Amino acid sequence: MATTTAPEIDDLQLYRVTDVMRMLRMxxxxxxxxxxxxxxxxVRQGRARLIPAAAIRDYIALLERESEAA
Structure with missing residues (x-):
């Protein structure tokens, strides 16, 4: 039985919401x-909402800054 794992951040340039949900555990x-x-x-590609890899890294950095400030 094959298991699906979340792709690593640098493997792709754009991620679907379901991939980001797995990566960020949200x-x-x-x-x-x-x-x-x-x-x-x-960004939007047709009807799909995609998240760039850089946006994920920026979001994680934002969460880290907010955690340090608290």
């Missing part, structure tokens, strides 16, 4: 809320 609602609030950047 739910769909949280991911979309972060995108809506401008904390996690995304």
């Amino acid at each position: 739910g769909r609602t949280v991911i979309f809320a972060q995108m809506r609030d401008g904390r996690l950047r995304s």
Whole structure:
């Protein structure tokens, strides 16, 4: 039986929301809320919402800065 694992951040340039959910261990609602609030950047390709690898790295850095400030 094959298991699916989340891709590594540098393996691809753009990620689907489901991939980012696995990588960040966050739910769909949280991911979309972060995108809506401008904390996690995304792009549209047709009807798909995709998150660039750089946006994921920036978001993680943001979370780290917020954690240090608290």
